[in-house]
Structure formats: structure tokens, C-alpha cells
Amino acid sequence: MEVCVIGSGYVGLTVSVGFASKGNSVTSVDVDEEIVEKINSGNAPFFEESLDEMLEDTTDEGLLRATTDLKDAVGNSSIIFVTVGTPSKEDGTIDLSSVKKSAEEIGQPLRKKDDYSVVVVKSTVVPGTTEETVIPILEEESGKRAGEDFGVCMNPEFLREGRAVSDFLNPDRIVIGEYDEQSGDLLSELYEDFDAPVLKMDLSSAEMVKYASNSFLATKISFINEIGNICKELGIDVYDVAEAMGYDERISERFLRAGAGYGGSCFRKDVGALIKSAEDIGYPLKLIKAGVKVNERQPLKMLDLLEKHVGDLQGREIGVLGLSFKPGTDDIRNSPSLRVVGELLKRGASVKAYDPKAMENFKEVYPEVDYCDPEEVLNSEATLIMTDWGEFEELDYRGKVIIDGRRIEKAKETETYEGICWS
Incomplete structure (x- = not known):
């Protein structure tokens, strides 16, 4: 055709x-x-x-x-x-x-x-x-x-x-x-x-399918992050919980990876548009709005854990691995890394960062960040893992202070390691 x-x-x-x-x-x-x-x-x-x-x-x-x-x-x-x-x-x-x-x-x-x-x-x-x-x-x-x-x-x-x-x-x-x-x-x-x-x-039903699908997936991510936050406090591995949940065909294992929250253009935009459309007809979407609030708070938990290990961030050198909102793309729109890096700078830290694809895009927002190779990032006083790029499983984390927002198994080899929703 x-x-x-x-x-x-x-x-x-x-x-x-x-x-x-x-x-x-x-x-x-x-x-x-x-x-x-x-x-x-x-x-x-x-x-x-x-x-x-x-x-x-x-x-x-x-x-x-x-x-x-x-x-x-x-x-x-x-x-x-x-x-x-x-x-x-x-x-x-x-x-x-x-x-x-x-x-x-x-x-x-x-x-x-x-x-x-x-x-x-x-x-x-x-x-x-x-x-x-x-x-x-x-x-x-x-x-x-x-x-x-x-x-x-x-x-x-x-x-x-x-x-x-x-x-x-x-x-x-x-x-x-x-x-x-x-x-x-x-x-x-x-x-x-x-x-x-x-x-x-019909036309309107097809339009709604996209909004309903993305809102459900976004809420599912926020749900498992809420469970992960509880598991963290109780000393439970949320990934064990999520794996068992996923065997239930009504739930499935997809989108049950707890972490630093979702980003990208679609979820935030589509969920926001659905919320506004519902408000316009007098029906507030309480459940979906609650999921959005969870996602807004989630990246900041990385900083809470960081301060637990290094104290006041003023004058500290902090590394960030991963800038795109997910692996496989150079898109940084609504990336949790944007929120985290912005807050690090606000609190007086200097930042070293690496991403396989997204550094040029990120540099347009934060030119003051030192963009370098991953080994140099890991030489910082502490490093936050914000995106689960496959190559991060090949790095040497021994002797480093790692706060992990994406469950990089290799990072657990260091003595000072903490996951956002797991130990």
C-alpha cells in the first residue's frame, strides 16, 4: 500500500x-x-x-x-x-x-x-x-x-x-x-x-484504550514500589515477593520491578491527561492520582539512603550511573535522574555522571555535571544507579558506596550497598 x-x-x-x-x-x-x-x-x-x-x-x-x-x-x-x-x-x-x-x-x-x-x-x-x-x-x-x-x-x-x-x-x-x-x-x-x-x-473507545493501558501500567509500577518501600522497612526482599506474585496469571510478572520510579514522556503525560479529563466531567481519579504521588516521591528515597551513608551532601562528590529514563534509549524526558541530579546540585554536591546514550541530551539540562566514563563515576564518594543498562552488570563495584535504584546484581559485591526497595 x-x-x-x-x-x-x-x-x-x-x-x-x-x-x-x-x-x-x-x-x-x-x-x-x-x-x-x-x-x-x-x-x-x-x-x-x-x-x-x-x-x-x-x-x-x-x-x-x-x-x-x-x-x-x-x-x-x-x-x-x-x-x-x-x-x-x-x-x-x-x-x-x-x-x-x-x-x-x-x-x-x-x-x-x-x-x-x-x-x-x-x-x-x-x-x-x-x-x-x-x-x-x-x-x-x-x-x-x-x-x-x-x-x-x-x-x-x-x-x-x-x-x-x-x-x-x-x-x-x-x-x-x-x-x-x-x-x-x-x-x-x-x-x-x-x-x-x-x-x-468506535473511535472514542480506541482513544481510551491507550490512556487506560498506560494509567494501569503506571499505577502497577507505583503499587510495587509501595510494597517495596514496606519490604525495605521489614527487611524483606521485594523481588522475592514480586516473583511469587507474578505466577498468578491475573497479575503477571511484568511491571513488577520495584525501583526509583518510572519516567519517559508517555506515562506522565497520558496519566495527567486522563486525570484532567476525569476532573472535567466531575469524576476525580483517586487511585490513579495516588499512584502519581508515589512516583513523584520515589526518586527522592535515593537521596535519603545516600545521606544515611555519607551524611550532609554539601561539598560531596556523588556519582550517577544512568541518565535516560530507561535502557535502550537516549530519551531523558521525566527521567528520575533529572530529579535526583537537580536535588544533588541543590544540596551542594558535585556530580559525576555516565550514560551510554543520553549524556548529550542530559548535558543540555545540566551542563555543570562532569560527564565521564563509568569507572571514573565509581571513584566518587558514593554512586547512585538510576538506569538498568546491561553494561552496568559488568562494572567493578568492590570497595564502593552504592545506592541502587534498579537492582543491578553485580553491584551487590561491594560491602557498602543499599537498594532502594531491598537490602
């Missing part, structure tokens, strides 16, 4: 590469000429496991190209994906300006098209957005009727940074919110080579 993907961030570029790898002809659209040039040369503008290799393959094979010409891309595509960002506003609502602009720009070339095309909203938007905001813009700009002259679907993404390519190619499920049956059928054809159940529903 001829596919157009508007936006080339984590979601957009992964979607573009993924569909191109299945033999579709894909055009990736971005307003940034430098990003377009990088994509066309086979280089991803950010780090994501396996993405560079697949991007190089699909561009070399002529299956994927990037452009700034949205009108041409839309005019030559039968399925148009909108994958632009929906960042949070200060009040927790999402900023729809990029989605609205994309809908306006899609509507213009849509006006000139004779064939039936489907516009697919893949950006994360609150329930009701596609039907109440996107469709009216498309109809006004195109002069056509949704469900008659063109189709509209909502197709939420469930990609984990660090595993986005694998998640796209091997999904747990494919959710299609359809405005009309013809729209859903055409989008289903695009997914026919994927080995996953296809769940069709």
Missing part, C-alpha cells in the same frame, strides 16, 4: 520503518529539513534499538523516503497516519495544536483526491478528539464527508522506547477505532501480515 506518516518522532519513524519493512511504499513527512535529510540518508535522528539498521535497509530498497512536502505525500497515499506530538499543558490537558494543523493540511490535498483514502490518528488524544475535533477540520478543509468520501480511524500505539521496533513488528494487539466499516477494513488490510488479534471498536 501507499502510506503517508506525518511526524518522524519515536512513534512516526518507527511506524514508517515498520510498514516499509513489510513491503509498503512509505513517505515520512516532517517540517524539519535536517531530519528529512537524515532519514533519507538512512540515519535516525535519535537512538532506538535496531532502528538505524532497518531505516538504512528500507531507504536503500526504495520503500521509505522522507519529505517536507505534505501535500504531495497525502495526494499519493491511500492511508495517512497522524503521529505528531500531543505535549502536556500546565493544567494537564494535551496540546492539540499539531494535530489540528495536520488535519488542516491533510484536508487541502484530500479535496483534490478522487480515490477513497483513510486518515488515521495515531497520536495519543483524549476520548472524543478524533470525532469532535479532527473530523470537523478534515471535512471543512476538504469539502468532503467523512465516512462517505474519505475514511477516518483511530489506531493507538503501544510502543515502548528501547523496544519500539520490536513492539511494532510483534504487537500484543492491534486496536482500530473506525468511523465507518470501510475505513476499518482498509486499515485492517495494512495490518494483515501482523500476527496479532485485531480489535475493532
